[in-house]
Amino acid sequence: MKSSVSPSSLRCSQCSLGKLCLPVGLDPGDMHRLEEIIESSKSYKQSESVYRAGDEFRKIYAVKSGLFETVATDANGNEHIIGFHLPGELFGLDAIYSGRYISTPVAVTSSVACSIEYSELSDLATKLPSLQNQLMCLMSKEVHSSHSGVGEYTAEQKIAGFILSLSMRYQQRGYSATRFQLLMPRKDIASYLSMAPETVSRMFRRLVSDGILEIHQTEVNIKDMDHLKAVTGHIPADRVFFSS
Amino acid sequence: MKSSVSPSSLRCSQCSLGKLCLPVGLDPGDMHRLEEIIESSKSYKQSESVYRAGDEFRKIYAVKSGLFETVATDANGNEHIIGFHLPGELFGLDAIYSGRYISTPVAVTSSVACSIEYSELSDLATKLPSLQNQLMCLMSKEVHSSHSGVGEYTAEQKIAGFILSLSMRYQQRGYSATRFQLLMPRKDIASYLSMAPETVSRMFRRLVSDGILEIHQTEVNIKDMDHLKAVTGHIPADRVFFSS
DNA sequence: CGAACAATTGAACCGATTCAAGATGCGTGG
């Protein structure tokens, strides 16, 4: 039996999301059926949580505007930021396995998100192979991103990599790659990167004094992208891989 | 439209794999159709690689026996171990997104793996909703595992968590949870945990002198599981989450 | 304007790395 999905079509070259924050690459008819199961958007005030870790998994969410961060509590009761979710990105996908959400998404600023009942999405994916492929692609990307941060990095490399990751993700969603807002507090960046807030400050200062960045309050301006990439010394989450 | 997939059935309570190293939970007929697309097993000698980072993505692989580790090269040319794959576990899933493998799986000892053409699996999943669900579940588990290691941990916690993770994964596959072989060299454990090989030795020594472990060459014996869990101080990859 | 919180800066401390040396295990050949 010849496969109906060619290898090249497996590649998810365009995972950026339309205004409905869902994968594109579907034909208009399929897209319409997808839109039908998307629930209406909901606004979240600052510090408001979408659901709580431990809640039963039912929906996945897409950020429409603002910023969400996911918080997980470890066995010792310490909270860790395990991810930031920019407009166009999804969260809740990691709950499929256990059937319960493993982290709590919190709105960093006033934000808007929409949701999709996973069981309905799953059903629809059965009927629309291209949607199924998009979903697998999204999940794979998550795995990819999780792994790309692995390794031994200095505090400077982690900060540079963090800024670079935000830059690429904003760019992919159609925003500027060189100017954007750092909406999350320093202590949350610190938690996400597993370092002290003081170190975050010091590394920002170093990157600024090296002429790589400009930072004024929450506003970031990347002055020397090449130099920034050189500092990271690792494979960014969204980097195209090359054969070695 | 009522969903045909109830929320409870979304939970992948039994992700352990049968002798064919693929998800169970399929009815016999479906299982048979799945078996048909599984390619014959292949043996790999020590240090032999299954594919290379950068190769075009076509297949996913399941470990039948032995041990594989995946190696990624960062932008500076440094190699990092980003994962170990025990019998019954899959690798190659992170390549769906980019269409190319991002890491090179290497046999740590003489090992056996089988493969499945992803396009055929993807096609079949369209026809078998339960298979699609199993695939999503597996991917979700990968994301889950990747996140669970996030956070600031001491060298001792990382080593304890590593041993605990292996223990749970071996147990899930029907092996002993307290006695198993540490087939990978210390330097690869060190790379995986982002620490110096010397520190791996020191931490093993500490856990042994605390009466938590016994280690003789590659043989590990967990003497005090509760104490081991207490030392980790984080949420192991396979731990059932609780609401806080 | 002033209070409360967030971010920055400085100095001492600590854990992990690095460098160097010694021990152990293992395959090979005498």
Added chain:
DNA sequence: CCACGCATCTTGAATCGGTTCAATTGTTCG
């Protein structure tokens, strides 16, 4: 079967990066 050589693992001491603690500056908002 033992001796040798190589690789891996272990152990010790000095160094370094990041944390911690403490104090200051900056920012936001009632």
